[in-house]
Amino acid sequence: xxxxxxxxxxxxxxxxxxxxxxxxxxxxxxxxxxxxxxxxxxxxxxxxxxxxxxxxxxxxxxxxxxxxxxxxxxxxxxxxxxxxxxxxxxxxxxxxxxxxxxxxxxxxxxxxxxxxxxxxxxxxxxxxxxxxxxxxxxxxxxxxxxxxxxxxxxxxxxxxxxxxxxxxxxxxxxxxxxxxxxxxxxxxxxxxxxxxxxxxxxxxxxxxxxxxxxxxxxxxxxxxxxxxxxxxxxxxxxxxxxxxxxxxxxxxxxxxxx
Ligand SMILES: Nc1ncnc2c1ncn2[C@@H]1O[C@H](COP(=O)(O)OP(=O)(O)OP(=O)(O)O)[C@@H](O)[C@H]1O
Ligand SMILES: [Mg+2]
Numbered sequence: 001x002x003x004x005x006x007x008x009x010x011x012x013x014x015x016x017x018x019x020x021x022x023x024x025x026x027x028x029x030x031x032x033x034x035x036x037x038x039x040x041x042x043x044x045x046x047x048x049x050x051x052x053x054x055x056x057x058x059x060x061x062x063x064x065x066x067x068x069x070x071x072x073x074x075x076x077x078x079x080x081x082x083x084x085x086x087x088x089x090x091x092x093x094x095x096x097x098x099x100x101x102x103x104x105x106x107x108x109x110x111x112x113x114x115x116x117x118x119x120x121x122x123x124x125x126x127x128x129x130x131x132x133x134x135x136x137x138x139x140x141x142x143x144x145x146x147x148x149x150x151x152x153x154x155x156x157x158x159x160x161x162x163x164x165x166x167x168x169x170x171x172x173x174x175x176x177x178x179x180x181x182x183x184x185x186x187x188x189x190x191x192x193x194x195x196x197x198x199x200x201x202x203x204x205x206x207x208x209x210x211x212x213x214x215x216x217x218x219x220x221x222x223x224x225x226x227x228x229x230x231x232x233x234x235x236x237x238x239x240x241x242x243x244x245x246x247x248x249x250x251x252x253x254x255x256x257x258x
Contacts, residue, residue, distance in 0.1 A: 004155060004187050005031040005054065010064035011212075012049055023049050025212040027064075033154075036181065036188045038198035040241060041208030047191040048085065050213065051157045054189065055082045068155070078102075081148030081186075082157045086164075087140040089132040089147075095119065096128040099147045118146040121180065138169040142176070149184065158190040162197070174200055199237045200229060207244045216244060 010027040013020045023046040031037050039047050052058040054066060056076040066073045068080070076082075089098045099118060100111035112128075119125055122142035132140055141161055148156055158177075162170045174197060181188060192198050198205045205219045219241055223233050 004033045004035075004069060005029075005189070006065070006067045007050075007054070008065045008067075010050075010053065010066060011061040012046065012053065012058070012064075013061055022212040024053075024060075025214045027213070027215060029206060029215065029218075031155075031187060031189060034185050034187055035204070036190070036202045037204050037206060038202035039189070039191045039206045039208060040193070040195060040198055041213055042210050042245070043193075045208045045211045046213035047208065048159050051082065051159050051189065051191055055080055055157050057082070078151040079154045080157060081151060081153035081155070083141075083144050083148050083159060083161045085160045087132070087144040089140060089143055091132050094129050094131060095124065095135075095143050095146075098132070098143065099150050101147075102151060114150055115146075118150045119143070121149065121183070122146045122176065136169075138165050138173060141165065141173065145177075145180070149180065149186070153186065155187040155189065158188065160191050160193060163193060170194075170197070177201060195238055195241045196229065198241065199223075199234060200226075205241055207241060 007027055007029040010024055011022070012024040013022050015021070027050065039050065041047055049058060053060050054073065056073050059074075060066060090101070093101070096112060096115040099115045100106065103111055103114065106114065115128055116125070119127060122145050124139060124142055124146065127135070127139070132143070135143065145161070162173050165173065177188070178201065180186065190201065199221055202221055205221065207216045207219065208214065209216050219237065221237055223231065223237070225231055228234060
């Protein structure tokens with residue numbers, strides 16, 4: 001596997017009323033083709049900002065470099081799909097139109113076919129003509145996933161996509177993400193507050209410090225049975241990541257023996 005995404009010495013400072021606010025500090029991270037990397041950290045530590053920089057929606061401070069397959073990221077591109085904390089569907093457009101809105105080079109027929117294909121992928125077949133207000137929260141998030149996938153991105157950037165869903169719907173959505181990953185081989189970078197979700201889905205978990213967000217640790221998840229939430233090693237990884245949030249930040253991290 002090659003390094004698809006390389007983040008090197010990334011810093012981000014916002015200016016609020018002329019005063020600098022350091023949000024991300026010295027972030028180094030590589031993500032391989034086809035890998036699933038989760039990012040966890042306290043609210044306000046810069047997780048969404050990091051994803052937006054990778055999406056090309058925000059720029060890093062001058063010294064940092066973010067490249068995708070060797071090319072510097074300067075703006076959004078079809079090879080990177082972004083799913084935001086809220087679904088951001090346009091209420092006045094049908095799902096079919098919401099999903100294909102960015103596909104200017106396609107004919108109407110091609111757009112309809114693509115909309116059907118991707119709505120089927122997220123189990124929303126038959127909802128082509130529905131409006132966002134006619135959907136449940138989980139269905140809206142599934143539609144947002146379809147919209148992000150329709151351009152055929154190499155990489156999906158997911159910003160707490162299931163944060164607002166009930167526990168059972170969330171578990172269903174996690175299983176769907178796994179299926180989509182198997183089918184499309186998409187590289188995934190997901191921000192989540194849910195440590196169990198991170199252990200369930202990710203190959204590696206990046207633990208960020210409080211603002212300014214720095215990488216405290218990157219935990220590689222090597223589970224005997226990835227899908228078994230009841231397994232002892234699953235619980236061990238959950239605790240390992242969970243404990244970072246209750247340890248002083250100066251600490252290099254908790255010590256565990258399996
Ligand atoms: N455009 C902006 N201008 C100024 N400050 C900003 C801007 N965007 C974000 N911030 C600040 O940067 C910090 C990090 O914000 P960010 O949205 O990245 O946090 P987060 O880790 O995603 O939090 P949450 O878990 O609550 O979503 C916050 O203090 C926020 O106020
Ligand atoms: Mg956020």
